[in-house]
Every structure is written in C-alpha cells, then in structure tokens.
Amino acid sequence: MNALVPLLVIIPLVGAAVTLILGRYPRVQIVISVSALTLVTAAAAVLLVIVDHSDTPVVVKVGGWEPPFGIVLVVDRLSAIMVVVSALMLLGVLIFAVGQGIADRDRDTPVSIFHPTYLILSAGLFDAFIAGDLFNMYVGFEMLLAASYVLLTLGGTGARIRAGVTYIVVSLVSSLLFLGAIALIYGATGTVTMALLSDRIRALPLDVQMILCAALLIGFAVKAAVFPLSFWLPDSYPTAPAPVTAVFAGLLTKVGVYAIIRTDKLLFFDVPLTIPLLIVGGLTMLIGILGALAQADVKRLLSFTLVSHIGYMIFGVAIGTELATGATIYYIVHHIMVQTALFLVVGLIERVGRATSITRLGGLLKKAPYVAVLFFIGALNLGGIPPFSGFLGKVGLFEAGAESPSPLVYALLAAGAVTSLLTLYALMRVWNMAFWRPAADVEGYSSPMIESLQESPDAVNGSATGVATATGTSTLMVGATTGLIALTLCLTVFAGPLFELAQRAAVNVSTPEQYVDSVFPGGAP
Amino acid sequence: MSASLTLVVLMAVLYGTGVYVMLERSLTRILIGFLLVGNATNLLIFLMSGRSGDSPIVDGSSGPGGSGMVDPVPQVLMLTAIVINFGVTAFILALIYRSWWLSNLGDEGDDVMSDEEEQDAAEADAALAFHAGLEDDDEAVRHVLEEAGDGADEDAPPPGGEPSEHDRDVMR
Numbered sequence: 001m002n003a004l005v006p007l008l009v010i011i012p013l014v015g016a017a018v019t020l021i022l023g024r025y026p027r028v029q030i031v032i033s034v035s036a037l038t039l040v041t042a043a044a045a046v047l048l049v050i051v052d053h054s055d056t057p058v059v060v061k062v063g064g065w066e067p068p069f070g071i072v073l074v075v076d077r078l079s080a081i082m083v084v085v086s087a088l089m090l091l092g093v094l095i096f097a098v099g100q101g102i103a104d105r106d107r108d109t110p111v112s113i114f115h116p117t118y119l120i121l122s123a124g125l126f127d128a129f130i131a132g133d134l135f136n137m138y139v140g141f142e143m144l145l146a147a148s149y150v151l152l153t154l155g156g157t158g159a160r161i162r163a164g165v166t167y168i169v170v171s172l173v174s175s176l177l178f179l180g181a182i183a184l185i186y187g188a189t190g191t192v193t194m195a196l197l198s199d200r201i202r203a204l205p206l207d208v209q210m211i212l213c214a215a216l217l218i219g220f221a222v223k224a225a226v227f228p229l230s231f232w233l234p235d236s237y238p239t240a241p242a243p244v245t246a247v248f249a250g251l252l253t254k255v256g257v258y259a260i261i262r263t264d265k266l267l268f269f270d271v272p273l274t275i276p277l278l279i280v281g282g283l284t285m286l287i288g289i290l291g292a293l294a295q296a297d298v299k300r301l302l303s304f305t306l307v308s309h310i311g312y313m314i315f316g317v318a319i320g321t322e323l324a325t326g327a328t329i330y331y332i333v334h335h336i337m338v339q340t341a342l343f344l345v346v347g348l349i350e351r352v353g354r355a356t357s358i359t360r361l362g363g364l365l366k367k368a369p370y371v372a373v374l375f376f377i378g379a380l381n382l383g384g385i386p387p388f389s390g391f392l393g394k395v396g397l398f399e400a401g402a403e404s405p406s407p408l409v410y411a412l413l414a415a416g417a418v419t420s421l422l423t424l425y426a427l428m429r430v431w432n433m434a435f436w437r438p439a440a441d442v443e444g445y446s447s448p449m450i451e452s453l454q455e456s457p458d459a460v461n462g463s464a465t466g467v468a469t470a471t472g473t474s475t476l477m478v479g480a481t482t483g484l485i486a487l488t489l490c491l492t493v494f495a496g497p498l499f500e501l502a503q504r505a506a507v508n509v510s511t512p513e514q515y516v517d518s519v520f521p522g523g524a525p
Numbered sequence: 526m527s528a529s530l531t532l533v534v535l536m537a538v539l540y541g542t543g544v545y546v547m548l549e550r551s552l553t554r555i556l557i558g559f560l561l562v563g564n565a566t567n568l569l570i571f572l573m574s575g576r577s578g579d580s581p582i583v584d585g586s587s588g589p590g591g592s593g594m595v596d597p598v599p600q601v602l603m604l605t606a607i608v609i610n611f612g613v614t615a616f617i618l619a620l621i622y623r624s625w626w627l628s629n630l631g632d633e634g635d636d637v638m639s640d641e642e643e644q645d646a647a648e649a650d651a652a653l654a655f656h657a658g659l660e661d662d663d664e665a666v667r668h669v670l671e672e673a674g675d676g677a678d679e680d681a682p683p684p685g686g687e688p689s690e691h692d693r694d695v696m697r
Binding site for chain 2: 172176180183192
C-alpha cells in the first residue's frame, strides 16, 4: 500500500508528459487528464482510509535511502485530507474547464498547453502536501508556482500579462525567502528532513529558533496571503480564466496555510507564536473584508473575501489547542470547497450576464434561475449561515477560542463575527444587484449601496478578464459547479464524522513525537 | 563551521545590488535583480555547507567513511535551485518579450504580417502595377493607331478596366 504515496505525484507528472506529446489531440488529452486526476483521487481516498485506521503516518523512503540522507514522503491524516480535498477540487474544475472549452470552441485558451500545465500544478500541490523534508516541499511549491505562472498568463492578453507580472514577482521573492530560510535552517541543524529538524531545532537557543521561524513564516505568509503580505492577491487572481481562478483561490493559498501549520506544530513548537499570529490573523480578516466591501467586480470581491477568510485559519493556528487545530482543518476543507465552487459560479455568471461587475449585472434570477440557486447556496455558506459548513467551522473556531480566553482572543472573536456579517453583506449585495434587480433597472440605477464601489482596473465592458466574454454554457460546466456545491453541502450533512476526523488529524499534528517515531522507528539519529 | 569571508562579502553585495535593482519598474531590471538575489541565495546555501574538503564521491582515497569529505547535501540543494531559477528565468524572458510586444504594438500587434507575408504582398502590388502599366501601353498604342487612320483595327481588344478581384488573387 506504500506504493500509493509516490503515485500521487507520479500519475499527474506522467499524465502531463503524455498530454504534452498529444497536444494535437484535444479529446485524448481530456481523457488522459481526467483519468489521471480520478486515479489520484481514488489513491488519495484509499490512503486516507489506511492512515485513519492504522493511526500511524505512512512513510515512504524514496529510492530506499534511509531518512536523513534520502527523501521521505510522509502521509499523516492532515496530508491525506488535504490531498483528497484538493484532488476532488482539481477534478471538478478540470471538468468545468473542459465544459468551457466545449462551450466556446477553444478560442481564448490554448488548450494544448492547459492540460499538461494543470497536471503539473496538481503534481506540485500533492508533492508539497506529502513532502517529508523541507527541500522537497520547496520543490513542490516551485512546481505548482511555475505551472501557475503559465496558467495565469494563458492567452497572453494585456490584462493577464500585467496581472501575471505582479503575481510572478511576488511569488519569486517569497520562493527566494523560503530557500534562504532553508539554507539558514540547514546551517543551524545540518538537515532538511522535517522529522529530524523537529528534534534538532528544540536543541537550539530560543532566539535562533525565532529567527529561523520568522524567516520561514514570512515566505509562507506571502503564499497564504496573510495581511501585510496579501496585496498581490486581489490584483492577480481575477484576470485569469474562470477555472484557473477557481483553482488558485481554492488551493494555492491553502498550501501556504498548510505549511504554516506544519512549521508551527512540527518544527517550531517551542517558539511562542500565539500573539503575533493572533494580531496578524485579526488584521487579515478585517482589512480583507473591508476591501471586499468596496468592490463592484464579483471576482475581485471574492478575492478579497478569500484574503479575509485566511484570517480565520491563522486565528485557529494561533490558538494552537487540539480543538482549535481540528476546527482549522475543518475550516480549511470548507473554505477550499466553497471558494472554488463560488468562483466557478462566477464563471457561469460571467457567461450568462456577460459581465462580472454588479453595476452592470441585473435580472439574472429570471435569466438563469439555476445559477442563482447555486450562487445563493454558496454565498450563504461562505457568509456562515447556520445549516452550512461555514457556520460549523466558525463555531468550532470560536469555541476553541473561548476555551483559551484572553482579551486578545475575545477581540479576535469579535473581529471574526464582524467579518462573517460583512461577508454576508457583500455577497447579499451581489445577490440583490445581479440576481434580484430587474434587468430593466440597470440603466441609470442609483442607490447608496453601489455609490462608492470601485470597478476593476482592467475592466473592459464590465468584465475583469479584459477578454471579450464568450457566452453560452454547457451542461458540463453547470454539472461540475453543481457537483462542487453539493460537496459543500456534504460537509454539513456529514459534519459529525468529518469533524471527528479533523480532530484526529489535529491530535496527529499536535504530537510531533508520533511523526518523528514513524520516520525514525529507532529514535532520531 | 568556518566560512570564507570573500564569499560572505560577495553574497552580501549580490543581495544588496539584487534587491536594489529589483525595486526598479522595468521588467528587465527586475529579472536582473532576481538573478542576482537568486545567486546570492545559492551562495548562502553554499556557505552553510561548512568546511571545504574532498569531492563527495567516496573512492577510498579519503579515509574510511569519507572523513575529509565536503558536505554533499547543500550542493544538491544548490543544483536544484539553479535549475529552477533557470526555468523561471526563461519564462520571465518570454513574459518580457510578450509585454514589450503588447506595449509597442498593442493588441493589433498580433495581426501584423510576418516578413514573408509582407514580401508576398509587395510582390502582388508590383505585379498589379506592372499589369496597369501594360494596359497604359496598350492604350497608347491604340491611340496611335486611331490617329494613324480611321481604318482602326476591328479586332482590338476592348479597353481593359481595373483588374478584377479574381485577377489579383491569381497574381498573389
């Protein structure tokens, strides 16, 4: 069963190679990439079941080299959950992208490049999740970033190149920070294997630990779009094609959060991070959501809510108890799903309404009632309305916060509640303007609600993509979006077992000794 | 751990200049800055590898267990980092070219003809001019004939107008 672990990376990579060679046969490409991602999803699900039952992480020594010298892949519950969820999302979005390609006959996106790049992005993502040493994690990050550069600038229009430059320069700087941090950690400990690091870092003086931790965290915080380092995100994500934005929004920032959890829990658990992380998390929530309130463009608005909700995860990591970590994991899963699904719904809105700015959209409820239902469910979920998973995740986080009380935590709880309400406000305004308002009212409409809104800087005819919007949707696009929305509903229906799974994962994560023992059965050298 | 002071100074200079150049607005300079900072980071990894020594392939010459051996891991890390930087640099160069193209030619730039197409078009124009010239000649000859006598040639071709679209296509 250990053979399944490397397959998570190998299958998408082989798929990428084959789809690149078969660039002239789009149908074969579609078959290969869909089956590759389906296989990975199945493998990841099997791994999750195995890891959850055996209660010990699955460790694979690549090439048979013993851990401190060779590369290890470690799948514990957290890694397995992340891989399963991201594989599901990647599959759903791929189906949406195929549907979109069918709907507009591949005019804007050179599909021959899309499939290999998308598969390399998946491989990098899975590699980052299952990496057992820091450098392999860096390689995973670089793979997914390099693929994301290509996906973000697909088609090479002016708006995408402009957005791409911001994104690429910021990502490069964060990668170099990460690499520099790895170099420093290697200098201090003489290893990059995380299990061994966990042991050796504890032996370092606390001030050295703090410097190393800060170096690593800054690199990850840029990727996760945590407040002072988040301004690149709303400028770069919205211009990409709809499926690409959905994948980026759902998954790329969460890799950063995953890395922050690992850093905090496995490597630097002696460093007191609670207070700085709490402050940063609270600011991320508030400033992100205030940005969202000022946006007229739905894609930009959602990008700002994305930044803002990263704050909840940082809040959970900061509190650091097992309950909080469990709630964070549940929240990450919820947020990956709902954010991906909402961006796909916006992709549908863009096609039905031919714009993404709420000052130009109107009458969509009548025009596309089904899309309206999808958006409404997603919006209520993200806003945290009771039966949905957004509410459950937040309740879990707030409960964990209330169990370790301090004035700062209470301030954060208040900020969290306000953020949740403002998210709901921003999304309901989209609902009121784009869906509820009759199409005839759009011309010359004036209301204090849309008076001070900012249009997207790249807006052309009200569309943030800056590309002439194609119209027409295909069944596949609607089907994929429906599937993802249904998955977010499953998070509510199976909330009990899922929360317990997240709690067990949190116990895994919070006891680094178990991780170290599984990599070095005879004790760390 | 002993580090070479020269390398430390070199790394510091590379970092300093790299960050300075990266802060410019021009994409090319950002790329140069990225290259400098990337190399500085590679040097940092190298500096972290500790003392120098024999090359890390154990062939028996360097004692049992390779006691005088240099630490191979940072070299592996550097090599990987260099390859990644190389790939990213290639991508940024393509991005710079595309952005130059868009800023100089705009979106219409994509419709500009390539050299070969331009040559074809020029040839077609020349052929058209030549054809028109022939017709002018015909016209002049006909004029001379008409002036020479009223017994004009009955079989003279009808005066040719502009070449039709079809003719132009054929000439192309």
